[in-house]
Every structure is written in C-alpha cells, then in structure tokens.
Amino acid sequence: MKRLRRLPISDIIFALISFSAAFVVLSLIFSTIIVLYNESSLAIHKFGILNFIFTVDWDPVKEVFGAAASLYGTLVTTVLSLILAIPMAIGIAIFLTEISPHFLKTPIGIAIEMLAAIPSIIYGMWGLFTLAPIMANYVEPFLQKTLGQIPVIGMLFQGEPQGIDLFTASFILSIMIIPFITSVARDALNLTPNIMKESAYALGATKWEVVKDIMIPYAKLGIYGGIVLALGRALGETMAVAFVLGNNHQITTSLFDAAATITVTLANEFTEADSDIYLSSLFYLAFILFILSFVILAVAKFFLLKAERGYSR
Amino acid sequence: MKKILIGMTAVGVFVTSTIAGETINGAGATFPYPVYAAWAYMYYKETGVKLNYQSIGSGGGIRQIKNRTVDFGASDAPLTPEKLDEYKLYQFPAIIGGVVPVVHIPGVKSGQLKLDADTICHIYLGDIKYWDNEKIKKLNPSLNLPHKEINVVHRADGSGTTAIFTTYLATACKDWKEKVGAGKAVKWPVGIGGKGNEGVANYVKRLKYSIGYVEFAYAKQNRLTYTLLKNPAGNFVAPSIETFKAAGATANFDPKKHFYLWMVNAPGKNAWPIAGASFILEAREKTEVNKKVNKFFKWAFEKGDDIAIRLDYVPLPKELKEKIYNYWKEHNIYPE
Numbered sequence: 285m286k287r288l289r290r291l292p293i294s295d296i297i298f299a300l301i302s303f304s305a306a307f308v309v310l311s312l313i314f315s316t317i318i319v320l321y322n323e324s325s326l327a328i329h330k331f332g333i334l335n336f337i338f339t340v341d342w343d344p345v346k347e348v349f350g351a352a353a354s355l356y357g358t359l360v361t362t363v364l365s366l367i368l369a370i371p372m373a374i375g376i377a378i379f380l381t382e383i384s385p386h387f388l389k390t391p392i393g394i395a396i397e398m399l400a401a402i403p404s405i406i407y408g409m410w411g412l413f414t415l416a417p418i419m420a421n422y423v424e425p426f427l428q429k430t431l432g433q434i435p436v437i438g439m440l441f442q443g444e445p446q447g448i449d450l451f452t453a454s455f456i457l458s459i460m461i462i463p464f465i466t467s468v469a470r471d472a473l474n475l476t477p478n479i480m481k482e483s484a485y486a487l488g489a490t491k492w493e494v495v496k497d498i499m500i501p502y503a504k505l506g507i508y509g510g511i512v513l514a515l516g517r518a519l520g521e522t523m524a525v526a527f528v529l530g531n532n533h534q535i536t537t538s539l540f541d542a543a544a545t546i547t548v549t550l551a552n553e554f555t556e557a558d559s560d561i562y563l564s565s566l567f568y569l570a571f572i573l574f575i576l577s578f579v580i581l582a583v584a585k586f587f588l589l590k591a592e593r594g595y596s597r
Numbered sequence: 598m599k600k601i602l603i604g605m606t607a608v609g610v611f612v613t614s615t616i617a618g619e620t621i622n623g624a625g626a627t628f629p630y631p632v633y634a635a636w637a638y639m640y641y642k643e644t645g646v647k648l649n650y651q652s653i654g655s656g657g658g659i660r661q662i663k664n665r666t667v668d669f670g671a672s673d674a675p676l677t678p679e680k681l682d683e684y685k686l687y688q689f690p691a692i693i694g695g696v697v698p699v700v701h702i703p704g705v706k707s708g709q710l711k712l713d714a715d716t717i718c719h720i721y722l723g724d725i726k727y728w729d730n731e732k733i734k735k736l737n738p739s740l741n742l743p744h745k746e747i748n749v750v751h752r753a754d755g756s757g758t759t760a761i762f763t764t765y766l767a768t769a770c771k772d773w774k775e776k777v778g779a780g781k782a783v784k785w786p787v788g789i790g791g792k793g794n795e796g797v798a799n800y801v802k803r804l805k806y807s808i809g810y811v812e813f814a815y816a817k818q819n820r821l822t823y824t825l826l827k828n829p830a831g832n833f834v835a836p837s838i839e840t841f842k843a844a845g846a847t848a849n850f851d852p853k854k855h856f857y858l859w860m861v862n863a864p865g866k867n868a869w870p871i872a873g874a875s876f877i878l879e880a881r882e883k884t885e886v887n888k889k890v891n892k893f894f895k896w897a898f899e900k901g902d903d904i905a906i907r908l909d910y911v912p913l914p915k916e917l918k919e920k921i922y923n924y925w926k927e928h929n930i931y932p933e
Contacts, residue, residue: 342784343783344755344780344781344782344783344784345777345778345783346784413799416803420803420804444746444748446748446789446800446804448790448791526753526792527796530753530791531790532753532789532790533784542789542790551754552754552790553754553755555653555654555655555657555754555755556655556656556754556756556757557755557782558655558659558781563656
C-alpha cells in the first residue's frame with residue numbers, strides 16, 4: 285500500500301486494469317473447469333473414472349461410452365507428429381541460422397511462419413482431397429514394401445492403405461506444428477554468441493561440429509520450449525484431423541487404420557448427440573482432454589524450469 | 598432526388614420495423630437447411646417476415662426448443678410421442694428426403710447393381726466381404742462382379758442420414774437390430790468414416806470397390822453410381838423424386854402420434870425403401886408463436902414445392918399436408 289501511495293494516479297489505474305485482465309483469464313479457466321465438470325457429472329457417476337478411461341467401447345445406441353480409444357488416438361497422433369516434426373523443424377532452424385545464403389533467409393523464414401497462419405480447416409480440406417489420395421496410392425504402399433517387411437516394426441504398417449488413418453493425420457499435424465518449433469529454435473540458435481562459434485572454428489571445428497557441439501547445447505532450452513508449444517497445439521488440434529481420421533473408436537496397432545481422437549469425437553458427434561448421457565459423456569471427454577493438456581504442459585514446463593536452473597548454474 | 602431519398606428512408610423504416618416486429622427463429626437439422634433457407638428468402642420477399650434458421654444439428658435443435666430459446670426446432674429423426682409429452686412439444690413433418698446407397702466398382706454404372714436390405718445389412722456387418730459373394734451374384738446374374746474386397750464407407754459424424762439408413766437396416770434385418778441397432782451415430786462393425794455427406798461421397802469416388810450411403814442430392818450432384826434397391830413390394834426401384842414421392846404417399850403418418858414415423862420400407866409398389874421426413878418441433882404453450890411459424894410452413898406447403906424439387910428434396914404429398922392442417926386445427930394452432 286505504501287508503495288502504491290507514492291505512485292501517480294495513472295499508474296494505479298493502469299495496475300488495476302492489468303491486474304483485472306490477468307484475473308479475468310484465470311477466472312475463465314476456472315469457470316471452464318467447473319462447467320465441464322458439471323456437464324459431465326452424469327457420465328462420471330454412471331461410468332466412474334478408471335472404468336471410463338479404460339473402456340474402448342463407444343456405442344451411442346446401447347449408451348455405453350468409454351474414452352480409451354479416443355485417448356489412444358490423441359496420444360498416438362501427438363507423439364507421432366512430434367517425431368515427424370522435430371527433426372524437420374530443427375533442420376530448418378539450423379539451415380536458416382548457419383547454412384542458408386543471406387538472401388534466402390528472410391523469404392524462407394517468412395514462408396515457414398506463414399504456415400502457422402493457415403486456418404486448420406484448410407489443412408483439413410487439403411488433407412482430405414489432396415494428401416489422403418497421395419498417401420493411399422504412393423506413400424503408404426511404399427512404406428509397406430520397405431518398413432512393413434521388418435518384423436515387429438512391420439506391425440505398424442499393416443492393412444490396406446486408404447489414406448484415412450493415424451499416419452495421414454499425424455503427418456498433417458506435423459506440418460502444422462513445424463513453424464512453432466522452427467521459429468522458436470531459430471531465435472534460440474541465433475542467440476549463440478558469435479565469439480563461441482568463432483573460437484570453435486579457430487580450433488579447427490567443422491560446421492557440423494560447431495552446430496552439434498556449440499549451438500545446439502546452447503539453444504537446447506529454446507528448442508525444448510518450442511516443442512512444448514507444439515505439443516499443446518498438437519493435443520488440441522481438431523478440424524485438420526477430423527477430416528482424415530475417420531472417427532472409428534478402436535485401438536489398433538497399425539498406423540494405417542482409422543481411429544479417433546478426443547477432439548475429433550467432439551467435432552463429429554457433439555451436434556447430433558441427443559440423449560443426456562451421450563452429451564454428458566462428450567463433456568466428460570472434453571474434461572479429460574482439458575486435464576490431460578494441463579498435466580502434460582505442466583510436466584513439460586517443470587522440466588524446462590529444472591533444465592533452466594541447471595543450465596544457469 | 599429528394600423524393601427518392603424520402604422513398605428510401607420510408608422503405609428503410611418500413612423494412613427495419615418489420616424486421617424488428619416479425620422474425621421467426623428456428624434451429625436444428627442440417628439436412629433440410631438449404632430448402633428452409635430458400636423458402637425463408639422467398640417468404641421474406643413476399644411478406645416481409647424474416648425467418649432465421651440456424652442449422653446447428655438435430656440434437657441442438659431439440660435442446661433449444663426444449664429450453665424454449667427458439668420459436669421452432671427441427672429434427673431429422675422424429676421424437677416419440679412419449680418424449681413429445683415429456684418436453685411438451687408438437688411435431689409435424691415438413692420435407693422428405695431420400696438416402697441412396699452408392700458404389701464404386703469399375704465397369705458398373707448407375708442403376709446396374711441390384712441390392713436388397715439383407716445384402717446391404719451383411720455388407721455393413723462385415724459378413725459379406727467380397728463383391729462376388731453368392732448373395733450379390735444371385736441378385737445380379739448378368740453382372741460380372743470381381744473378386745475384390747468391399748471397402749465399406751459410413752458417416753463419421755452423427756447425422757439424420759445415418760439414423761434413416763440404420764433404421765432401414767434394423768427394420769429389414771434382424772442381425773443388424775441385435776448387433777448394432779439404429780441411431781444417428783452407431784458402433785460400426787466395419788468400414789471407414791467420412792465426415793459429412795461430402796466426406797462419404799469423396800471416399801466412395803476415390804476408393805475402388807467401395808460402397809457408401811449419401812443423401813440423394815449428393816449422389817445426384819456428384820454423379821455417384823447409385824444402386825437399385827428391392828422394396829417390400831418386391832420390386833427393384835431406382836432413387837428418384839417419383840419413387841420418394843411414392844414412399845411418402847404410402848407411408849402412414851398418424852397425427853395422433855404426432856406423425857411419429859420412420860419412412861423406411863414403405864409398402865408402395867414403386868416406393869424407395871430408404872426415405873425419411875424432417876420434422877418441425879413447436880412448444881405447446883406458445884399458441885401465437887406457433888401460428889406465426891405455421892403460417893410460414895403453410896405458405897411453404899402451398900408455394901414451395903417447385904423450389905424444393907429443384908434442390909432435390911421431395912415435397913410432402915397432398916394428403917399429408919391436409920393431415921397436418923387438421924392437426925393444427927385440432928390443437929388450435931392453425932394460422933388464420
């Protein structure tokens with residue numbers, strides 16, 4: 285209070301406005317949680333928590349609902365899209381900071397950032413009409429002939445390729461999250477002090493060694509940050525995936541099978557859900573996704589903070 | 598110049614006042630949206646009464662009229678008389694549409710492949726796996742069907758189209774009724790899901806040896822290969838406005854049950870077996886509002902048939918319209 289009194293009136297008003305803005309955001313999050321919990325309470329009481337999470341069945345006619353298939357689809361598409369996107373995104377970031385000739389840096393950088401500005405429904409339409417046929421006719425048969433022949437790993441590539449599956453969905457997701465990782469990683473790499481790079485070169489290090497041993501360790505935190513951002517996006521992405529995943533509630537070992545994610549289930553079934561328990565189960569799914577993203581992002585942030593502390597020491 | 602200005606202001610005032618005074622709000626089914634929108638536009642031009650229709654889906658339409666936040670709701674699936682009593686609603690059909698099985702088999706053209714309910718049922722159950730299955734061959738002795746696996750396509754999203762299609766399978770095929778059942782979204786034993794009619798149409802076009810089901814308008818506009826179907830009278834019929842009309846004419850809508858009826862497997866000689874009506878729901882206590890809404894639908898029943906046919910919908914048969922008028926009179930919601 286003492287501190288406030290010394291401030292001019294304009295500063296006090298400004299502080300109040302910014303405080304209430306922050307407060308509104310927080311209260312929005314909490315009211316979202318409360319609404320989701322309220323709406324799903326019917327399903328929570330009927331199916332329980334563990335039982336709901338581990339039930340694969342999703343049968344609106346018999347009114348038996350479980351989240352296992354949707355959760356599985358959500359996790360698989362998220363992990364797979366990160367696996368596809370991370371090497372690509374870091375490669376682009378290294379190219380932009382170290383290798384690219386100067387006149388190319390800006391256009392490529394802008395083009396990558398533009399990817400993030402494309403509305404996700406457009407990715408969805410493009411995926412359905414353009415990417416899915418290419419996947420079904422060329423990419424997936426090729427993968428089956430090569431990787432599909434290896435024992436164990438081959439299990440991931442079974443079944444007739446139709447282009448409407450976990451693989452195509454993850455591929456689209458990976459394109460969508462590349463700009464997030466790239467731009468953060470690029471900025472982080474750019475922060476490497478020149479003097480360190482120059483000393484390494486002076487010691488006779490090659491470009492590869494400089495990138496590997498100087499820049500990446502230096503920019504590690506920034507890159508992790510970008511990945512966390514991308515993870516959040518991949519978990520919640522809806523429209524782009526809804527078009528190419530098929531919304532089949534099943535758990536399969538093959539990436540070439542149709543599946544469902546939580547968001548895809550919601551997008552497909554929310555409008556026509558007419559019975560109370562059906563609607564409540566959909567809210568329950570949304571509630572679980574909310575908690576899931578919250579926990580995953582919190583864990584990621586925790587490790588990021590820990591790494592940061594270790595790094596500054 | 599001045600005159601024009603005054604005239605324009607007058608029109609402006611007139612239009613705004615009518616908008617403010619006379620607006621009908623409706624929400625619900627997506628399937629009849631194009632025809633309701635076309636009717637609303639023509640009705641507005643003729644009477645100055647505006648109709649806002651939000652196609653948020655049947656589930657949403659039912660919820661909104663249940664909570665009385667709109668003047669009428671619309672649903673592709675009829676509500677049972679018990680549900681209507683519980684929610685205190687009136688119900689009547691407004692437009693008819695057909696669902697059409699479509700296939701993609703190289704060399705097979707529209708109207709060549711003949712199917713019946715039992716065969717489609719077992720294809721969708723996954724029991725019939727190949728196109729040269731005995732059951733299909735028996736229906737099509739003259740066609741040379743390949744030994745290829747059948748790619749089954751269904752809707753990924755909940756929809757009235759799926760409700761009509763699965764009700765058709767459940768009424769005609771016992772196995773389906775026991776194993777899967779009927780509804781807007783069901784647990785499909787086999788196949789991949791397309792989002793919306795356009796999604797299913799797209800997959801069937803692209804995947805060879807596939808079968809799917811779409812609304813008639815989509816089959817027609819996308820030039821998909823439709824099949825003939827055997828109806829309960831034993832005839833093979835092609836999907837067209839005429840066969841849908843025949844289904845509407847022989848379907849026995851009962852005003853006492855608030856027209857609760859699935860129009861599948863209608864008994865008529867030329868009736869297409871997978872048809873369905875889209876319904877309007879009104880709050881029972883709002884007599885004046887209902888009169889306003891019914892005035893619109895009476896106008897649409899009298900003048901909207903042509904535009905409906907142009908949009909590939911099937912207008913209600915004359916006898917059914919009469920039944921609806923009597924239903925309104927009986928409940929005191931007939932527009933003067």
